Amino acid sequence: MTLKAEFLKAQYELTLYPEKKLLQGNATFELNKEGVYEFQIQDLRIEKAKIGNETLRISEGEDRNYLKIYNFKKNATLTLTFERELPFKVSPLPQVLENYLPFPRVQLPLEISIQIQGKLPYQLILPYEEKEEKEGISVYRIKEPFSKAPPLILGSFKEKRLTLQGREFLFYLPKDFSEKLWEEWEASLKKGANKLQGTFSLLPYPRFYVFLTFERKSFPLGIFLPLPSDRATLINDLFVGLVEQILEYGLNFNDELLEGLKTYLTSYALSSDQKALRKSFLLNSAPKERAFFRLFEWINRLGEERFKKFWDFYLGRYLFNGSSNELFWRSAANYFKEPFPLLDLPFQRVSLKVKPEVKYLDNQKKYHLRLNISQEKTFRPLRLEVYLVTEKDRIFKTLYLNQKEALFDFYLEQRPLEVVLDPAYKIYRELSLQELPLGWNILKESDISIYLSQKELLPVYREFLENLRKRGAELNFGTISFSALPLKNLLFLETPPQGFHLPLPEEGIYFKILPHPNSSNHFLAFAKISSLREWRKFKPKEDSVKLATGFLFQSGKFLYNFKAELRDGLSIRLDEKEKVFGAKSSQILPLDEFFPEWLGLQALLIGETHDRYEHHRFQLEVIKGLHHYFKDLTIGLEMVQSPFQKHLDDFVEGRISEKELLERIEYYDRWRFDYRLYRDIFLYAREHKLKLLALDVPQEIVKKVAKTGFSDLTEEEKKYLPEMDLYNPAYKDFLKGIFESHRFDNSTNFESFYQAQLLRDEAMAERIFEYLKKNPERKIIVITGKGHLQYYYGIPHALKRRNFTNFKTIILGETEDFKPSLGDYWFNPAPVEYEKTLQLGVILDETSEGLKIKEVLKDSLAERSGLRAGDILLKADERTLKRISDLKIVLTFKEKGSELALTFKRENENKRIQILLK
Incomplete structure (x- = not known):
């Protein structure tokens, strides 16, 4: 029978012989019970063991790190005589000696006496609570019971004392540590200590020892x-x-x-941006981050103040008085009168899915928003924070998701625009595509499969690959097809996968990272290193691009460094996700889920109905979505003709205003649709310096071809003719149906109409093709009428004829003949009203004097303002009116409620009136 052994007291008497590099000592333990006593004796030689006056026989067991002593008396004194070699050597760094005492496998207070025989070349420090000097002998006492002794530390130090929140800290710094730097440290430490007053009050001892060395390590009474x-x-x-x-x-x-509490009480409590830190934890799958969120979700559910009171209570009762995981959770359940909800459930990342539904209730004059929120892959009770964004307000809600799927109903005064779930990152969940901060640094933090196109290039990439290989990255030689990407984080060196458009520059260090098209949990990265010389120039500047989603470094400097803007929280935009859907095979998906499929394209062609504002809003959302990942994006415009390219460039660069742009591209003379339909796209391009590309041929040429075909074109006009294929029977039949459903001039025959349509299709395709050939690094989004794209006729057919295939088509709006051959994607955005450009309500003729009113429409602004047929409009505000487009440009920039100063001529008399626009 083995009895439980206990200690009443432990004393150590040590003698150090620096020249012999030897430590000798006696350890005395007062025992108060019979039983087995076990000691850790790693690195020690036990010379003698005695209980009272009786010498014990020492035998080596299987485990030489431990010594077992059998005591057969109730009260006895055990003495152990031991020695150990001192491995100290001359070094400017702290040298640490642990395992220098035979230490029992229990917690106890202790007293250590140290005598030095000979000259000690460095300072000897042993952390203590009390110290006494007795005739050349130093006596160190530690009152708190510990399971190990503090180490002996030898070195040459500069000592600094600092009091923080009632505790004394002794810093042992290198001798060359500057006073100025210490003053900076001292100020920072005092400031930081104020944030953790509660932590300091929990420390059971008044003094701490802090040493600077190579690693952070904790030991009783101090830290390295x-x-x-x-x-x-x-x-x-x-x-x-x-x-x-x-x-x-x-x-x-x-x-x-233990890991969860360590993180929560230290780096998290100290963080100046806890939200950002929580998000960074969600990007990793390490046990530390998982442990933090398991604890944090529980604390968040309870409330941080309630948890702090419990933590103070628990430490007051159990600190140095026996504790365990089981006791902690049992105490918490009793304290809060509720069980801990997560212990018996698997704790994994949750995938939140939301299905929104919005209805307007006429009888209540309110909007009814219903959210169907479900947890996928795992389930646990969640306290879910939500923002409801309306036209005027941002409403905060807290939802309790205690089932795998639940419905939540809200009644709102304003139309809801967006729902944002978990905006502060308080749930251990998967992040959406728009939240992921994909950047250079993530290569060092993730498991990656690497593809290097040629094994011969390995010497150039060796230094770059070294750290990645240490983390277990898998290196493959060759490449794979974009259509067969494995569901992993993938890094392609030198060459992208087959079928993925991404030209890599010849010189410098290039990097680009994108979401994986087939997995929301993985990414695709692309890198190219042209030489070791470039790599070594780049290395000292690497930290400046750790969050970059793309950069190009050449000849010692960054030509660009792009960081994508990220959303906070899981965002569901109600005006888009509920009403804008696309058809892909048999699936109906929200718009955001299509973007990964479009990232590898060089061209995306979007076919619109020109007067549908919702189509142009959709186009802008696609532009924004792709611009999130690509800095060099181009927007191709059917509504601007190629001779006016310079004016588009001037507008994007801010050299001309919007009004000047409309004048110079002769917008209202050549394109009859309201500029406000397209205005947001033009403004976004200017704000973000996106290239606008004029695609169409001059209107004069198209009109001439539509009348008489190509035969009457001048030599100058023929310069605008692209290479054309006039034989396309299927397209000809398709266009015949369109021709017969529209009213044209009697002089227009179908053959001429067909040639004019082909001219525009081929010219726009050639413009796109030639532009991308000259700018292979660019991607383009083409905005054009869907008649130029449907069923892959028109522009798609002309591009394929030029051996360009890296594009997809999107057809917008209702269609009478919907079938898979309509296009690659089909979306039908819900109708949206917009503030149309105001109209006077007159029919005009252009004359040498001005704009002559032929007719005033009934109940129009013109009629209410007293204008009559025969009046000649001379000026609108201060703009002289020569063409109808002059008046349209003025009205384009007028808002409801503003005034228009109108000068007109009536019966040889000039008049001026102010018209309130409403």
């Missing part, structure tokens, strides 16, 4: 810290060490609870 690169790192490492004192030496926690 690596020499920090900045003050923020110093503060974090120091306070992490202090909390570890409580968790590791004062409480018996392990595994997930």
Whole structure:
């Protein structure tokens, strides 16, 4: 029968012989019970063991790191005589000696006496609570019971003392540590300590020892810290060490609870941006981040103040007094009068899915928003924070998702535009595509499969690959097809996968990272290193691009460094996701889920109905979505004719205004649709410096061809003719149906109409093709009428004829003949009203004097303002009116409620009136 053994007292008497590099000592233990006593004796030689006056026989067991002593008396004194070699050597760094005492496998207070025989070349430090000097002997006492002794530390130090929140800290710094730097540290430490007053009050001892070395490590009464690169790192490492004192030496926690509490009470408590830190934890799958969220979700559900009171209560009762994971959770259940909800459930990343439904209730004059929220892949009770964004307000709600799927109803005064789930990242969940901060740094933090196109290039990439290979990255030689990408994080070096358009520059360091098209949990990255010389120039500047989603570094400098803007929270835009859907095979999907499929394209052609505002809103959303990933994006415009390209460039660069743009491209003379339909696209391009490309041929040529075919064109006009294929029977039949359903001039015959349509299709295709050939790094979104794209006729057919196939088509709006051959994608955006350009309500003729009114429409602004047929409009505000387009341009920039100054001639008399536009 083995009895439980206990200690009443432990004393150690040590003698150090520096020249012999030897430590000798006696350890005395007062035993108060019979039983087996076990000691850790790693690195020690036990010379003698005695209980009272009786010498014990020492035998080596299977485990030479431990010594077992059998005591057969109730009260006895055990003495162990031992020695150990001192591995100290001359070094400017702290040298640490642990395992220098035979230490029992229980917690106890202790007293250590040290005598030095000979000259010690460095300072000897042993952390203590009390110290006494007796005739050349130093006596160190530690009152708090510990399961191990503090280490002996030898070195040459500069000592600094600092009091923080009632605790004394002794910093042992290198001798060359500057006073100025210490003053900076001191100020930062005092400031940081104010944030953690509660932590300091929990520390059971009045003094701490802090040494600078290569690693952060905690030991009783003190910590080692690596020499920090900045003050923020110093503060974090120091306070992490202090909390570890409580968790590791004062409480018996392990595994997930220990890791979760360490993170929550240290780096998280100290963080100046806790939201950003939580999001960064969601980007990793390490046990530390998972442990933090398991604890944090519970704390968030309870409330942080309630948890703090419980934590103070628990430490007051159990610190250095026996504790365990089971006791912690049992105490929490009793304290809060509710069980901990997560212990018996698998804790994994949850995937949140939302199906919104919006209805307007006429009888209540309110909007009814219903959210169907479900958890996929796993389930646990969630406290879910939500923002409801309406036309005027941002409404915060807290939802309790206690089932795998639940419905939530809201009644709102204004139309809801967006729902944002978990905007502060308080749930351990999968991030959406728009939340992922994909960047250069993620290569070092993720499991990756690497494809290097040629094995011969390995020497150029060796240094880059070294750290990735250490993390377990898999290296493959050759490449794969874009259509067969494995569901992994993939890095392509030198060459992208087959079928993926992404030209890589010849010189410099190039990088681009994109979401994986087939998995929301993975990414595609592309990199090229032209030479080791470029790589070594880049290395010192690597930190400046750690969050970059793309960059190009050449000859010692960055030609560009692009970081995508990210959304906070899981965002569902109600005006888009509920009403805008696309058809792909048998699936109906929200718009955002199509973007990964479009990332590898060089051209995306979007076919519109010109006067449908919702089509242009859709186009803008696609432009924004792709611009999120690609800096060099071009927008191709059917509504601007190629001779006016210079004016588009001037507008994007801010050299001319919107009004000047409309004048110079002769917008209202050549395109009859309201500019406000397209205005947001033009403004977004200017704001973000996106290239606008004029696609169409001059109107004069098209009209002439539509009348008489190509035969009457002048030599100058023939310069605008592209290479054309006039034989396309299927397209000809398709256009015949359109021709017969429209009213044309009697002089227009179908053959001429067909040639004019082909001219525009071929010319726009050639313009796109030649532009991309000259700018292979660019991607283009083409905005054109859907008649130019449907059924792959028109522009698609002309592009394929030029051996260009890396494009897809999107057809917008209702169609009478919907079938798979209509296009690659079909979307039908819900109708949306917009503020149309105001109209006077007159029919005009252009004359040498001005714009002559032929007719005033009934109930129009003109009629209410007293204008009559025969009046000649001379000026609108201060603009002289020569063409009808002059008046349209003025009205384009007028808002309802503003006034228009109109000068007109009536019966040889000039008049001026102010018209209130409403």
